[in-house]
Amino acid sequence: MQTHPAKRVEIIIEAPAQRRLVRAMNDAGIDAYTILPVLGGSGRSGRWSRDGQVSTASGMISVTCILRSDRLDGLLNAALEVVERHIGVVSVTDCEVLRAERF
Amino acid sequence: MDGILALAAANLISPVILSFALGVAAALARSDLTVPEAAAKALSIYLLFAIGFKGGAAVAANGIDARLVGTLIAGLILSALLPFVAFALLKVLTNLSRTDAAAVAAHYGSISIVTFVAGTTVLESAGLTAEGYMVATAAVMEAPAILSALWLISRGNGDDEMEPGLWREILLNGSIVLLVGSFIIGAVTGQDGLDSIASFIVAPFTGVLCLFLLDMGLVAGRGLRTSARLLGAGAIVFGVTMPLVGSLAGLGAALLLGLSTGGAMLLMTLSASASYIAVPAAMRVALPEANPSIYLTLSLGVTFPFNLTIGLPIYLAIARFATGG
Numbered sequence: 524m525q526t527h528p529a530k531r532v533e534i535i536i537e538a539p540a541q542r543r544l545v546r547a548m549n550d551a552g553i554d555a556y557t558i559l560p561v562l563g564g565s566g567r568s569g570r571w572s573r574d575g576q577v578s579t580a581s582g583m584i585s586v587t588c589i590l591r592s593d594r595l596d597g598l599l600n601a602a603l604e605v606v607e608r609h610i611g612v613v614s615v616t617d618c619e620v621l622r623a624e625r626f
Numbered sequence: 627m628d629g630i631l632a633l634a635a636a637n638l639i640s641p642v643i644l645s646f647a648l649g650v651a652a653a654l655a656r657s658d659l660t661v662p663e664a665a666a667k668a669l670s671i672y673l674l675f676a677i678g679f680k681g682g683a684a685v686a687a688n689g690i691d692a693r694l695v696g697t698l699i700a701g702l703i704l705s706a707l708l709p710f711v712a713f714a715l716l717k718v719l720t721n722l723s724r725t726d727a728a729a730v731a732a733h734y735g736s737i738s739i740v741t742f743v744a745g746t747t748v749l750e751s752a753g754l755t756a757e758g759y760m761v762a763t764a765a766v767m768e769a770p771a772i773l774s775a776l777w778l779i780s781r782g783n784g785d786d787e788m789e790p791g792l793w794r795e796i797l798l799n800g801s802i803v804l805l806v807g808s809f810i811i812g813a814v815t816g817q818d819g820l821d822s823i824a825s826f827i828v829a830p831f832t833g834v835l836c837l838f839l840l841d842m843g844l845v846a847g848r849g850l851r852t853s854a855r856l857l858g859a860g861a862i863v864f865g866v867t868m869p870l871v872g873s874l875a876g877l878g879a880a881l882l883l884g885l886s887t888g889g890a891m892l893l894m895t896l897s898a899s900a901s902y903i904a905v906p907a908a909m910r911v912a913l914p915e916a917n918p919s920i921y922l923t924l925s926l927g928v929t930f931p932f933n934l935t936i937g938l939p940i941y942l943a944i945a946r947f948a949t950g951g
Binding site for chain 2: 537539540542543568569570572573574575576577578579580581582608609610
């Protein structure tokens with residue numbers, strides 16, 4: 524099977540910042556991504572869990588975006604503006620995709 | 627004094643408070659009991675809709691008068707000013723940073739709708755009622771405190787700029803929209819509207835409140851278990867002192883307005899309560915540098931249980947004494 528190299532960016536960020544992050548990504552021309560709720564975790568800011576939360580304040584989300592490597596800097600610059608002040612993690616990994624023209 | 631103790635004792639063994647206690651105990655004992663996020667949100671939507679609708683129907687029955695407008699304005703002023711009192715108290719009692727203190731202060735100017743709902747059940751068990759528009763007052767008091775906290779921070783930083791769109795997000799927060807919206811529906815449809823859905827929003831109300839408070843107890847207990855070490859003795863003293871200070875400010879406003887005993891008790895409760903739904907979300911956007919573990923644990927782990935167990939009977943006793951009700 525023919526595969527093509529791509530970059531997989533995962534941004535885990537506080538749920539209240541979701542709208543800002545998505546807006547910044549859209550402004551940078553990134554309009555293909557997946558948002559997932561995150562069940563819970565632990566980090567520098569302590570433990571947290573989605574269970575029982577009424578407010579979005581304690582929730583985290585995961586935004587995953589797969590794109591060509593030449594578009595990576597645009598996404599990271601846009602994301603950093605939002606992520607910098609918030610609790611969260613940004614990671615970039617190499618991956619392979621099947622249909623290169625979609626990225 | 628005996629009256630306050632009897633009220634407090636009766637309040638402590640009510641299903642609502644015992645449900646909260648069960649949640650706290652389960653969390654502290656590390657039980658795997660949880661309320662799924664979606665269920666917790668559904669319970670909160672039900673409570674907000676029911677309380678808003680019932681308040682609107684009460685206003686429809688009693689009409690709109692100058693006292694209603696005065697109470698709304700008083701609520702707005704209380705919410706805007708209480709963060710300054712809280713901020714000053716925090717500076718005296720704790721060594722929190724300016725950002726953390728401002729974020730905490732915003733919570734104590736805003737309100738907890740569940741404390742308000744618990745206050746109405748305490749009133750009902752004492753055979754008292756309150757002005758229906760106290761629900762609208764609760765909605766008005768949600769947001770001004772956030773502005774005050776942001777002003778406290780901007781004054782410290784010399785930065786007056788506010789992020790575009792932030793106010794839209796704060797004012798259109800889901801809990802405010804639902805509370806105001808259901809209040810309007812209740813006011814428009816009146817008693818007939820309430821009668822038509824009473825079997826849904828009146829009869830099951832206390833049972834749903836019990837489940838919601840079970841969840842609040844679980845969240846508060848988990849917060850205390852994992853984050854209590856972040857709170858020093860000064861912060862805990864603040865968590866029980868500030869509600870008393872706020873309640874007295876609410877009482878002063880209620881007496882100026884000539885509210886009923888029930889109305890005075892609810893305005894005291896609103897002024898004494900600390901937000902844990904609308905303000906934490908706003909703070910994560912507006913002041914992400916503030917530590918959420920501090921303000922959430924203080925609000926939900928210290929002040930909320932204090933108000934629920936001891937505060938409400940005290941506010942009712944004081945309101946009765948002050949209004950002669």
